[in-house]
Amino acid sequence: MQFQQLQYFVAVAETRHFTRAADLVHVAQPSLSQQIKALERELGADLFLRARGNITLTDAGEALLPLARRILADADTARHEVLELVQLRRGRVRLGATPSLCTGLLPDVLRAFHDRYPGIQLLIEEGGSHDLVRELARGALDLALVVLPLPTPSPALTTVELLREDLVVVSSPDAPRPGRGRRTVRVADLEGERLVMFRHGYDLRELTVAACRAEGFEPDFAVEGGEMDAVLGFVRAGLGVAVVPRMVAARSGRGLRVTPLDRPGLHRTIALAHRSDVAPPRAARELQRMLLER
Numbered sequence: 001m002q003f004q005q006l007q008y009f010v011a012v013a014e015t016r017h018f019t020r021a022a023d024l025v026h027v028a029q030p031s032l033s034q035q036i037k038a039l040e041r042e043l044g045a046d047l048f049l050r051a052r053g054n055i056t057l058t059d060a061g062e063a064l065l066p067l068a069r070r071i072l073a074d075a076d077t078a079r080h081e082v083l084e085l086v087q088l089r090r091g092r093v094r095l096g097a098t099p100s101l102c103t104g105l106l107p108d109v110l111r112a113f114h115d116r117y118p119g120i121q122l123l124i125e126e127g128g129s130h131d132l133v134r135e136l137a138r139g140a141l142d143l144a145l146v147v148l149p150l151p152t153p154s155p156a157l158t159t160v161e162l163l164r165e166d167l168v169v170v171s172s173p174d175a176p177r178p179g180r181g182r183r184t185v186r187v188a189d190l191e192g193e194r195l196v197m198f199r200h201g202y203d204l205r206e207l208t209v210a211a212c213r214a215e216g217f218e219p220d221f222a223v224e225g226g227e228m229d230a231v232l233g234f235v236r237a238g239l240g241v242a243v244v245p246r247m248v249a250a251r252s253g254r255g256l257r258v259t260p261l262d263r264p265g266l267h268r269t270i271a272l273a274h275r276s277d278v279a280p281p282r283a284a285r286e287l288q289r290m291l292l293e294r
Contacts, residue, residue, distance in 0.1 A: 003075065005039040006068040008032050009047060013065050016055045084119070091283040092121040096132040096144035098203055099228045101270065104247030105145070105163075109294055113287050120283045128201040133157065136275055142284035145291075147203040148269040159271040162291060166246045167207070167266040169259045172238040178259055186262045188215045194222035194240035196231050203268070208243045211266055232256065 011021035012032070022029040040047055045060035057065065084090045097106055102124065110122060125135065129146040133154060136144050148159065169178055169185055178193055179185030190212060197219070198205040212219040222240035228248065235242050236255040243266065249258045272291055274280050280288065 001039065001042050002035075003071075005035045005042075006071055008035050009039060009061075009064065010068050010072060012036060012048065012055065013057055013061065018055070085282060088117045088283055088286060089119045091119070091281065092123055093281070093284045093287050094123045094125070094140065094142045095284075095287065096125045096127060096135055096141045096146075098128060098132070098145065098147060099126045100204060100245050100248050101145045102126055103228050104245055104251055105270070107251075109287075109291055113290055117283065117286070129203050130201065133273070136273060139275070139278070142274065142280045143288055144273045146271055146273050147207075148271045150273075156276055157273050158276045159273045160292065162270045162272050164267055164269050166260070167204075167243050167268065168246050168249050168261060169241055170232070170235050170244055170249050170252070170256045171241040171259065172236055173255070173257045175238050175241075177257065178241050184260045184262045187211045187266065188217075190219065190241070190243075191215070191217040193220070195219050196226070196234045196240040196242040197221045197224035198231055199225045199227065202227075204243065204245075207266065207268060211243075 007025055008021065008027070011024045012018055015021045015024060018033055018036075019029050022032040025032065036047065043060065043064070046058050047061035047064060049056045049058055081090075095106075106124075110124075113120070114122065125132070125141060127135070129150060132141065132144040132146055133150055135141045137154060137156060145162070146159070148161070150157075150159070169190070171178055179189035182189075195208070197208070209219060223234050226234060228244070231242050231244070232248075232252055234240070245268065246258075249256065272288060274284070274288070279285075
């Protein structure tokens, strides 16, 4: 049984006329008649009672008609569903990102993506790079923004460098300026400062602690264990200073003093990652393009 045969059958059943049915489906009448006969042979039953000027459905035809209409309707629905996905009218993107990127980089890009494709659902998962790599590998995410180098390099992932971002020191305007009041500070100047530190597994925590140890000292934590919003809130309250991405500091609004780090400073490299063995969905590829072109 062929899809085209069902189309011809329904056309004849609705018009009760082979010639008018052929015109309706844009096919020559002999070809339509041949396909109907082939369908009847396939089913082992006549579908129409043919009398001059009078075409009626047999019992077999009456039984087939609602089923054929349903099959054609389902096919039409499937065609429209796929077309909407191809044209980015519907669908979803599952994007993972570190919390600092959700605060700094993503809001503007996601707003632009949503304005262009309002029917695409955006599902965001926050986490450290290690967690996001694991979620990518098991297929729970389409894309992830991660910090390079990856904690556990994975040959199953493709990464594309997105940006290299400076880190800065933030403090409360009511507290003494870090680095003895200078306009810029060195990592070594953080010795003796009380730091507000992120939770374990946070990329910024590992980077900051490693930089302090490279300067020969262990950082002194005033409070630790927070996410980005909590860390910024504790700094505003004067509990200590924190090392955060420049974009986050720029978006954090009033209540924070921003002090750049002297050269060579501290930086982090952000990359866009996806599985190597599976192409991201069309909507995810479009978001990827917008992130790379931002």
